Amino acid sequence: MSDGNASAGKEPPPLRRGDSGDPGAPSEQLPSVTMDSPGPELEGNNSPRSRTAILSDDGSMASNRAQHPASLSYSNMRAGSGELPDDYAMSAVSDQAAESVPSNQRQQGSPQPRKAPPRHRSGTSRSRPISRSAVDNWAGRAVTAGGESRLRYSVNSTDDPDAGDSGPIRFQQQQQFFRMSPISNDERFSASASPRPDEMGVSRTSGESTEDSGNDQTSTGGSYEVDGEEQLTNNVRGIYAGIVMVEERCREYIKIQSQPGKELSPQHWQQLIAVHRTLLQEHHDFLLATQNPVGHPGLKSSAQKYSMPARLWRHGIQALLELLRRRLPGSSEFMLTFIHLAYSMMTLLLETAPAFEDIWIECLGDIARYRMLVEEADFREQEVWVRIARYWYNEAADKNPDVGRIQHHLAVLGRPDIVQQLFYYTKSLVCNRPFDGARESIFLIFNPSLQGARPTRHLPEVITAFVAAHSYLFTGELSGQFTSTCDNFLLSLSQYATRMGPAFKVHGAYIVSCNFAAILEYAAPNAFLPDEFRRSTTQTKTVEDIYPWSHRYWTPVSDIRTIESDFLAARDSKTISPLVFHGSCLAFQTLSVLLGQVGNKNMLPSLHTSLAFLWCLARTSSGIKHIEVAVPWAQIVGFLNTLIRDFTDFALIEGPDFPIQKEDRWLPEDFLIRGQVWSQRLYPAGFFTGAPNADEGRNLEPPSRDLSRMHRCLWLGVRLAKFNRWMTYDWTTQRFSATGFVRKLDELAQQHSPFYGKGLQMPGNDVEMHNS
Template sequence: MRSNPSSLKREGSGSRSVSPPKRSKATSTLPADEGRTEFSRGLLQNKGRLWKPQEDAAPPRPTSYDKSNVAVNNRIRGSSGAQPRPPRQPARPQEDTSTELIKQPETRPISQEQLVAEVKGIYAGLVMVENKCIEVDTAQNTQADTAQNTQADPANTKLNNDQWQALIALHRTLLHEHHDFFLASQHPSASPALRRLASKYAMPARMWRHGIHSFLELLRHRLPASLEHMLTFIYLAYSMMALLYETVPAFEDTWIECLGDLGRYRMAIEDDNIRDREVWTAVSRGWYSKASDKAPTTGRLYHHLAILARPNALQQLFYYNKSLCVAIPFVSARESIMTLFEPVMSPNSSQQSRLPPTEHAFVKTHGAMFSKEMSTKLDASMDEFINTLDNYVGRATRRFLEPGHYIGISNCCAITGYGSDSNPVYSAIKQTRTGEKQDQPMSGSGIDEAASKDLALALKLANRTHDVILRRFGDPNILPYVHTVLVFMYHSTFYPEAMAHLAPEFPWKLMSLMLNTLLSSCQSYSLIESEGFPHPEKDNSPRPLPEDYAMRGLLWADKYYPSGWFSNDKIEDDDKGLEAASMGEERKIRVLYLGCRIARDGQFLRYDSKTHQFSVSPQFDIELEPAPVAPAESIDFGDLPDALPAENPRL
């Protein structure tokens, strides 16, 4: 299993390399001579028949030919001393001119005994090569470590070109042995027991660990001297993984992730050519996205995507948070995420100049909450984020659609303690959702004091963000944020112990006013009032919203989407984040639908199906305070355009 969280190490895979792949004996269904002699007797004649010796005496059938070619051929024969063959006479008409069909060449099916013997033979050779690779890689790593500890001359540990070529050839042989093993064990004629051998002996993991990863790490630690050899081996291994992806679909998920890892290695060693680096970043991201589509609850894949999201700190924060808040969290991300927070929280942060001030303050606030090392500066960074948020949303207009759902999801992850089991909200929503509410909320006496304090800070950040964004009535660009927040709140209503912490400070009044604003332009009340998920009308193939892909796999979104909602494989990975013209109306219906679901029992929100209006329950029907005004010195008026955008209703 991979444990190193660095951008070059594979966490949690196991095993997997190329030259032209050898053909497995198991795939040969013809005897050694039969496959050749059929075609070694002569060329195919017209009408699809093979040439036969007894037909030499028979007149040939008429055929069209280029006389110039005949002349050329005669000249060639004459120049070589051979006598030119006289042209044949036209063939006499034949009564039967029907076309003869060639029978399919005879094949001999391979027996189970032959397959078993083939697999055993391949495995025996594979183990020998595997042990040799382990021995060589371990010796090289030990030699390098010894030289580093004793401060010996690095030149003594360098390998020459022939030695590198020998190591590449050794690992290439191991990859070929694995390729043969997979082809034989996954042969169409193989029995179920034979097919299970690859999983039983963890062959994909061993292939990656001993055939590729250990050697790549050896090459990486010898950079820059090993650069050319590392490039050669990466292309070799990538070709083998691509071949296995096409020919051994039983382990497709593993091959996809391996291709993503190899793309990341290739990206990481590209320093000079920025274009190549971007190309391989996109290649690696594409494979990881494909893998996450197949396994949306695997946090390790989102951790990889977080590394590839550099230098977009807000997107990195989202992916790191998601890797910790899915059903199969990637715990090592708690260490990796600090590579994002440490530069941002540094007093002389270089990232501050590359990030918008609002995003920088937001990431810094989460870093302070996550690390618990800068509690004294938490309030300052939170105030900076809140004071600049409204101005940031107004200037961004449609560009806030994507950051909006990143901010909403990240705040929800902070409320769950970034997937901490000690967090009361997270421990509540981890339970299996049955659709029935529990009778009594969890007592606060059993809550860890530190977890309770962290939860209070996260709720403070989330509710202050709600207060700013929900006041932008009529602004369609904030709806992705509202959508993600309502999905989290709707799921939490099934757990009274979670709502005991979430409901008291949530701005229900502002939410009801926002929903009523959306209701004024609603054209289909039946969609928002029905119990079923509001499918778009006249749309046979589902087209998820960009934030749907972002929420997919999170614990609080597991029951929100209907079965098959993400089954449209015609949507390219690059198109998943695109905002179509029809999505604004669909998102509005979703938000209203979630509002109706939360208002189903009237405990927090209420909905009148006759007047089509939302209201709040009496305990939350409070007088709204005016929106807080940011200090003048905290707003950069120099960045404001001459004409304020029309999309900003508050301005």
């Protein structure tokens, strides 16, 4: 996004300095910045609005903007002369956030995530500075108002904000993720130039530039008669002029104060916060005005057209938070002040500007992550804000499950669970809209393995081996060290899964999903299988049409040599990455180990995820032929037969429709699978409508959910059996059987797979399900 919002050659607007004799004004002012004048088109030819800031009798900045009933909905939002009311701007965020955090985890006085934003308080008309002198004067007066005194840390505190700059950094290794910028590599907003004020003309139909004509009206004392729609348009133009002016001011302040070695006094910090508060309020007014029912479509689309949410975040919040972060710990009190202000404004926008709800939710998560930095020395307080940030990111992920950037945010918050982190990093890469920034972030957990260093904290050997194996796959270092690392993981997996107990339900889903990301080559630019899944998504074939269609692309089962060549091509070909071969061998030998504990109900989520992946892969034109040799088909058949019980709903599993049971419509792993490129055609349209969020019990594990998983697995097994390639399903006896072709595939796997049989413990085929 370009920062150039002013055009050259225009004369600066006339400035009128307010009375500088305020005894509470700071003794040292930030340097003034010359600003180009907004173009005449911004206000329209019929609105001769003065650009001179007028001081009201009470000393506040008051513009001579015309007032009209049509603008009351956004001009009377906050009491005071342009400031948030004390009870709103300074309120703790814990009042409505507590609902999203378990009661046994709440800390007294610790803010919690809000479920709903606070209602604003009506008051006197907004007074909006419209010139650079007004901004200067407003900023100089705002810091003396004393509003921040109600915060936990006051900007008026007598403590030295610079104290402790040279102190030791606490928890240096444990906090490595939190000390970096919380939103590094952020790509949520497309870079686009900010329009100049004179480009802000909007028409009633298309939002294009327009000229006012035929309205010969004069201003008498700043008030004039126009229709409601025209008055609203003029007011929006005026607000936008103020935004451009304050935005440029904020950028210039940040640029000046970001110079190396420059120390900021408390007065400087107060002025920076004050001018950014002004920018936030102007953006709030702009968004409210453009959503006014009186406005025409061109006006309502102007916030999107001119990237106002992006500019609000970048210039109004992020830039100052980054400056404050770089000056920690000396800036901690001022960072707390601004974080509470920004958090409150985002929750207000969540209610009053719902058109950009997705953006505000993600911004709330980002602000919570900045808040974590301030609590580096207080681990319990930091954990509170970790939960708050995770709450908002989960809300964002539910609304946009295929956006990899949000999964990347969740990965950063996954510590100390390194398996969870690896899952979210890989998911951010294999989402339908991948986040390439994760390719750098993932090395934060890969580097210790690649450098041969011991992990910074105690981890089970099986987990250390698992992460190391993926680090070798990710970097393509498929040497002897990779094979021995995978062997260690597979040999320890069965015992680890038994020891984990019910906790392995989610860990198992993480592990198999990471393995499938390796088969997808972590969605590298030239990856083979992701394109296969994307092409299958565009096909309009029904489920029943898949079976005859697939045989036209697959090698006949009688041509075993070609099938062997297809499998080895993923290892030796120059056009297909060897990652497909090695990732497949690791992924399906892992599945084989888990199937070896087929009587353990804690394996069901990972086995359900694996069958879903195979079903989606079988629906591609040629993806399955490169991995079918590595799949333990015979073990899958044995597993499916153990799921068949007297209470099995055969009408549900044999029907063509996706099996949905009302009492357990959604399973916890559904939300982990959702959004990945391979799962785009797994769930029916509208399946996730009305799904509960993470705080409403969707991750709970009542016994009925295992029954739903059993029916899901059986339904997927019937779908795979209808290909009549790897297994069959007898509709009379209602049992599964492996085909003779599977025995030939098993012989090829034994001959070529580097991990064949590792860690395997084969049970009988009729094992009763039990809890570990």
